[in-house]
Amino acid sequence: MTVPGLPEVFRGTVAVASGLVTPDLLRGPQFARVLPDTYVRAELCPPDLRLRSLAAYAWAGPGAILCGYSAAELLGASCAPRDAPAEVAVTAVRAGPRSRAGVVRVRRDLLHPDDITELGGLRTTGRIRTAFDLARRLPPVEGVVAVDALARGAFAPDLLREFAARHPGLRGVRKVLDAVCWADARSGSPPETRLRLILVRAGLPWPVPQHPVVDGRNEILWLDLAYPAALLGVEYDGGGHFATPEAARADARRHTRLVAEGWRVLRYTAQDMRRAPGRIVAEVRHALGPTHRDAAQRAGKIHNSR
Structure with missing residues (x-):
């Protein structure tokens, strides 16, 4: 229900005194009380x-x-x-x-x-x-x-x-x-921060958040986390990647373009992060290898000293 002049959230006594609603209407199914004398429209629930x-x-x-x-x-x-x-x-x-x-x-x-x-x-x-x-x-x-x-x-x-x-x-x-x-203000989202912390708190080098990769079409592809020297990306796979068939196809095309540029990309879900952080660390450590791991570790030390 839409009442002209009524905001998303309102005090019931004020709305009644202003003539926007009646007490009976306020107690009806069109509105929900979320706190004493504080209401929202029912279609906005749960708030x-x-x-x-x-x-x-x-x-x-x-x-x-x-x-x-x-x-x-x-x-x-x-x-x-x-x-x-x-x-x-x-x-x-x-x-x-x-x-x-x-x-x-x-x-x-x-x-x-x-x-x-x-x-x-x-x-x-x-x-x-x-x-x-x-x-x-x-x-x-x-x-x-x-x-x-x-x-x-x-x-x-x-x-x-x-x-x-x-x-x-x-x-x-x-x-x-x-x-x-x-902390790193370059992080793109809370899940990306959590994924980065799984890696660095386990002693792995500090990855670069939101790293740009320029592909053969001179377009930029952004990696959630990257170890550029190893051409290794680590990404959070949220639900948005597969929300629609078109989103899934776009994600597959993006992955193909990254592979074409020589990148390997490891992808992890929220469930992986909750249930198997040790596996994530082991897989990233293996993918880095000793040479790239040492180079990335030195880069991480430079970052932490700033």
Whole structure:
């Protein structure tokens, strides 16, 4: 149902007072209540993280600031699990909204004005503050995933060292510094970061994320991860590769063009990464061979020293 003037997420009392809906209509099947007095249109359910975040923002009231995974989502740096709760920071220490398990996590953080940005009328923590918060709260791998996603095309991960130095008393600062050591803003997606970490944390050389290969038609083919000296690519195979017959054919043509340029490409799925990380490491190590492995290792040391 579309009601003129009604946003995706709205407070029920405000919509009724404005004459956009009636109380009976609000209680009907056309709308779904996601938080107290906070509704979305039923056709938008189940709400994704973006919509849950908008609902949390409307529900939390004046002074609310989207943070954590919610801020990352609104900033275009999606890196959260599918069922992650919305996250919102409020200034009140004791009063105000409380967390609701599985739906919204309320944080009572002190935020400097420079830590906050505005997006379409919504206040969120900025990219660096969001990366800092996620890296210090998440498990190590997912902390690096968040830093990569937020840094991509926006800032050098090393800036988090300076930010951490200004907040030495906050819990988890050491985790942020560790995440910076493994981060790479060139990563193309969260699964690619996870795949890279499987390799480098097992002692393999650091691959080049998003490596361009110019083919015989003078067109660029991008590899998720690459060891250029060995002409070896390592790629994440997501569902999009085979979403349609045309996508599958395009993927096959791309692979053929890479092979024609002398590249070998190892491809892994999310299931491979979850269940067989050791096999991935063994296969990449074997494919590199001792000569190329040593050369790539030296290149990785140069990268890590920058």
